[in-house]
Amino acid sequence: MKKKRAIALLLLIGLLIGGLWFLQRLFMPKYVDEIFEGRLIEEYYENAGGNDVMFIGDCEAYENFSPITLWEEYGITSYIRGSSQQLIWQSYYLMEETLQYETPDVMVFNVLSMKYNEPQNEAYNRMTLDNMKWSMSKWNSIKASMTEKENALSYLFPFLRYHSRWSDISTEDFTYLFQQEKVFHQGYLMRVDVRPVTTYPAATPLPDYQFGETAYEYLDKMVALCKEKGIPLVLIKAPSIYPYWYDEWEEQIEAYAKEHDLLYINFLELIDEVGIDFTTDTYDNGLHLNLSGAEKLSRYLGGILQETYGLTDHRSELETAAKWQEKVNFYYDMKADQYRELEEYGYLKSYGGRKPEE
């Protein structure tokens, strides 16, 4: 009797664990129909390796640079490891994690996230952290990112966070239970639509312009990590006109770059040189560039990186070229599809576009 009971109990526990694991996969948001930024992090792993340039940063990274352009113009292989409101410690730990998978020739970091010194928003945390593969980097990133009401256990077992979605389950959750769909281009989120800049923001004075201690701590860590691996770190500021980039912030980054002997490029100062036209090159009034703008920016930056660091042109390598040709095809297919949607609907319906007000 005892043995039978023990077996029955083990079976029950096994079924419980199995059931919960299945439900966990079911309840975790798939980010397919909306907010596909949530898929950014997880798409890296199948594209890891062979990337000479790694971009790390928030939306100013993944919306403003096109790795396909870098490839087509310079034969540079690259990937953008970015996510929405990616905070600097999250960037650092992603950087650390990336180095477990490959060793790029150059690291490029967008410095906007220096303005955030504390954990910000649970939803953004989730999008950045949930789909990282488990590692010490992920664990450290979780600990550094948690807002007050968050709980580390709910990251270990996302079931505890997402069980409340039981009443919101849609077909999307079942379809994408075990499969994924490719959405990005080496971490770049493509938008072809245009919404020109209408106003330039005014600088609202801040009580304190000094970047926080934690922010500097993690910037230092990035510098140290790259130095240790012998990888040059390039700091950039993307040409987004929101959020406002204060002169006082600019000074601090310039000083920092000088002190640590880093190349720092502020694209806000190079808008004309790059050839960015804010009437055609942005899809959201200047918050981010669209495809046209991203390609211009990539062309410009690619030239600098090529010259400064003598990056290899991989276009002559058969295997690499073949691999990238697929990516290029996917890129132009999506571009065509997006233009088609623009014609048909007037906005990017399935790419997160906003319906224009009547």
Added chain:
Amino acid sequence: MEALLEILKGLHPEVDFETCDTLVDDKILDSFDIITIITEINTEYDVAVPAEEIIPENFNSAEALYDLVERLQDED
């Protein structure tokens, strides 16, 4: 004993207090009844039932109650 039975019958005329011995267990007497009984006993027999004697054993039957009364009279 007679006086006691009268007190009890006065509260619940339908109950057979001569034979029933589960007055508390069967919730025939509630806490209000018990207090009334105690105050009546105080008037009738001039004994004070202390709180610690308010236990089912003493109130389950008229007989047990009478034993209690006698015991208290004795101690006086």
Added chain:
Amino acid sequence: MLFTSYSFILFLTVMFLLYYAVPKKCQWMLLLAGSYCFYAYSGIHFLAFILLTTVSTWYSARRITRIQEQQAAYLKEHKASLDKEQKKRYKASMKKKTKRWMLACILLNIGLLAVLKYTDFVISNINGIFHTGLTFMNFALPMGISFYTFQSMGYLLDVYRAKYPAQENAAKFALFVSFFPQVIQGPISRYNDLSGTLYEPHSLEWRNISYGIQRICWGFFKKLVIADRLLVAVKSLVSTPDEYMGVYVVLVILFYAIELYADFTGGIDITIGIAQVFGVKLAENFERPFFSKNITEYWRRWHITMGTWFKDYIFYPISVCPWMLRLSKKSREVFGKAIGKRVPVYLATAIVWFTTGLWHGASWNFIVWGMLNFLVIVISQELEPLYAKFHNRFHVSGKTWYNAFQILRTFWLMGAIRILDVYRDVPLSFRQVGSIFTTANWNELFNGGVMRLGLTMPDYLVLVLGALVMLAVSLAGRSGSVRDKLAAKPVPVRYLVYYVLILSMLVLGAYGIGYDSSQFIYNQF
């Protein structure tokens, strides 16, 4: 530590594993250590208070027992040589001594409770009446102080009444006071009931583990799926009372009644279940209270251990104490028999309900709630002859529909006076209830009003199903233990029930980000 928290579950698991690993005679020591760790978690400085109560009660009780033993020995020795008068005088003088210890201990502990809990209440009233500007003391309340203090005082009074001798072992007594499953919200145990099962060694018995865990899961289910979910709606309804009058107040009554029931009985299920896994048997605190047909029955089924505590240690002592008997005699002389015999009962009842209300919380809401209970009890007592006549005439008692009427009447009556728990103050509560009869907005139920309270349609569905499940379990429980019935079913059926119970608790529980996590209602009690 909240019962519904990850840290508590971890704590429980560790305690369970250790309990059956340590030598059996050390099990109670482990429970003591665990209970103090649990208590310290709420704030190490609070340990001072529970220790003070523990030590003072332990010591006073021992002194009292000493004196009683002394008395017994003396009387035995001098049985022949003393006459009745002398014996009486000696007993009286010994009684005086024990009484002194008893009063001192009660004064210290009830005084401590009163100061910590009611100082600010007194201050706010003084400020209100005399227009002074005294500052509030904002004393933090030690966890469970109302519960463990009353439990200890019950013990003290029992020892004073020579019901049993005091516990010599301070550590064992400390466990009685601080036993962690019950320290937050009861049940309020009697020493003679608890001590045996608490201190004796327990071997691992599958039935205890299985039944205990089932009960714990059932309690978690009620709290997480039903109570915490309803709390979202209740909070919305009472935070803007002006917006939610009329039929919405009916909803408050209904929702809060079920929420309180699920939360409180759920918590008690967890408590009793935990104790059962340890092999310790705690007293039941609820007995299907919503099946009560009248208020008296309700208070025999709801928060049972509190009711019996107030009955044994306040109601009876007050009703039979000398001055009450004198008062009763006097009023009989002055006002006649009819009023005279009501005086002790009603006066004692009034005092009991005043203190019961006060015990629930330091605010007029609770006091008024207590007195409303008193009012209903008095009215139903006085109406009894009328009811008797009615039943003689119409022979409806016992009929199903009449029973249903009584049950519903009791449910709504008790629920209505309970809303003093949730509204800001007494006048507001009365106004809200009054608006049920003056505001005609029943159409709100059908035009989507209830969808703006924080709950979605699936949520309401879960609540209805959950309530039906609770009802079904209660109905089944009338004819015997539900767990016994479950144990009689074949294994696949049993395990399916467990499986569904556990999964639905985890999936449907209103916990985590996205739900308002609520403090357990009785926590700072």
